[in-house]
Amino acid sequence: MSGREWDESDVRIRPNKRGTRPRTKDRPEHRDAVVGRIVTVDRGRYTTVVDEDTADERVVIAARARELRRTAIVPGDEVDLVGDVSGTADTLARLVRIRDRRTVLRRSADDTDPVERVVVANADQLVIVTAAARPEPRTGFVDRALVAAYDAGIAPLLCLTKADLADPAPFLANYAHLDLPVVISRAGSAAGEEDDAALDPEAIEALRRRLDGRISVLIGHSGVGKSTLVNALSDAGRATGTVNDVTGRGRHTSSSALAIRLADGAAGSWIIDTPGIRSFGLAHVSADTLLRAFDDLEPGAEQCPRGCEHRSPDDGCELDGWVADGGAGPAGPARLASFRRLLGVGADAAAAQKELGAAEAPGPLPSR
Ligand SMILES: Nc1nc2c(ncn2[C@@H]2O[C@H](COP(=O)(O)OP(=O)(O)OP(=O)(O)O)[C@@H](O)[C@H]2O)c(=O)[nH]1
Numbered sequence: 001m002s003g004r005e006w007d008e009s010d011v012r013i014r015p016n017k018r019g020t021r022p023r024t025k026d027r028p029e030h031r032d033a034v035v036g037r038i039v040t041v042d043r044g045r046y047t048t049v050v051d052e053d054t055a056d057e058r059v060v061i062a063a064r065a066r067e068l069r070r071t072a073i074v075p076g077d078e079v080d081l082v083g084d085v086s087g088t089a090d091t092l093a094r095l096v097r098i099r100d101r102r103t104v105l106r107r108s109a110d111d112t113d114p115v116e117r118v119v120v121a122n123a124d125q126l127v128i129v130t131a132a133a134r135p136e137p138r139t140g141f142v143d144r145a146l147v148a149a150y151d152a153g154i155a156p157l158l159c160l161t162k163a164d165l166a167d168p169a170p171f172l173a174n175y176a177h178l179d180l181p182v183v184i185s186r187a188g189s190a191a192g193e194e195d196d197a198a199l200d201p202e203a204i205e206a207l208r209r210r211l212d213g214r215i216s217v218l219i220g221h222s223g224v225g226k227s228t229l230v231n232a233l234s235d236a237g238r239a240t241g242t243v244n245d246v247t248g249r250g251r252h253t254s255s256s257a258l259a260i261r262l263a264d265g266a267a268g269s270w271i272i273d274t275p276g277i278r279s280f281g282l283a284h285v286s287a288d289t290l291l292r293a294f295d296d297l298e299p300g301a302e303q304c305p306r307g308c309e310h311r312s313p314d315d316g317c318e319l320d321g322w323v324a325d326g327g328a329g330p331a332g333p334a335r336l337a338s339f340r341r342l343l344g345v346g347a348d349a350a351a352a353q354k355e356l357g358a359a360e361a362p363g364p365l366p367s368r
């Protein structure tokens with residue numbers, strides 16, 4: 001008997017040393033993939049919007065393909081869907097790929113979870129919501145949120161609520177030297193009682209204009225008036241209502257983030273509400289990354305020693321001298337003070353991360 005001949009199937013089963021060849025049977029299918037935007041995630045079911053902002057826009061529920069089982073898929077993500085993408089009741093599409101993300105926002109490690117995790121993808125703007133009173137505003141929270149935004153390349157916006165209860169000016173003075181847009185919101189004429197605060201329409205319109213055409217993440221402590229804002233800004237008839245129908249859950253019963261349509265917004269206007277996030281993952285933020293958000297100060301660091309952490313002239317940091325010589329203009333000293341305050345926030349985060357004993361936690365603010 002002669003030895004058998006090689007054929008194509010033999011070639012195919014030879015082990016691929018690098019193991020990178022995609023499974024051929026998946027490929028033709030993936031060519032037909034449609035793009036969905038993740039709206040929310042609940043127990044392994046991904047609620048997406050397909051054909052966004054077209055007449056065919058629909059909600060499609062998907063389960064992820066096996067090969068994605070270790071990957072975080074979060075609200076704001078754009079994903080490829082195959083299989084039944086009709087969106088009809090009781091159908092399930094298959095999520096086969098996550099598209100490249102423009103930005104990611106991470107929440108911090110905490111007692112229940114020692115790992116920083118991505119919570120929102122592709123956001124353009126981080127809306128930091130804080131109240132002028134009840135609860136009292138805190139710079140610590142706002143500072144940490146600012147560092148997270150600067151690090152992620154997401155534009156921050158400070159939204160101060162409940163201005164009918166207290167003058168927001170003293171708190172805002174803390175941020176006077178940051179290039180930080182501010183929107184002030186208050187209860188309208190029916191103010192006084194905290195229940196069912198009807199917000200001042202002008203304030204809402206000012207905020208709405210800021211959100212128009214962008215993907216914005218709202219973040220804030222409990223009770224600052226975040227839901228009141230979202231209700232005033234959202235169009236409950238669109239994605240929100242449908243999501244509640246398909247997941248059978250109300251917005252506040254889930255701790256995962258949820259993308260909601262901005263009412264009367266341009267295409268691509270989303271508000272991402274984040275009931276679960278109390279703090280941000282900042283352990284990886286370096287002094288140089290943060291400095292990039294202060295482009296008026298950045299040239300002053302050119303003469304700094306290599307690896308400078310920009311903390312103090314005692315360590316050779318050149319920023320102080322440069323600012324004193326007017327390098328960053330009249331606001332330079334105040335800007336440097338603001339930068340140093342935020343730098344402290346980052347360092348604290350790195351230390352906290354270490355205390356939690358996370359594997360390979362970086363030291364305090366390594367430079368790059
Ligand atoms: N006086 C006044 N009260 C407000 C204003 N905005 C919201 N409130 C009230 O503040 C309380 C808390 O508002 P929510 O919108 O539930 O706050 P939240 O940030 O969503 O809080 P959680 O749902 O716990 O996350 C409610 O009783 C609102 O009616 C405001 O501008 N002025």
Ligand SMILES: [Zn+2]
Pocket residue numbers: 301304305308309310311316317318319
């Ligand atoms: Zn320096």
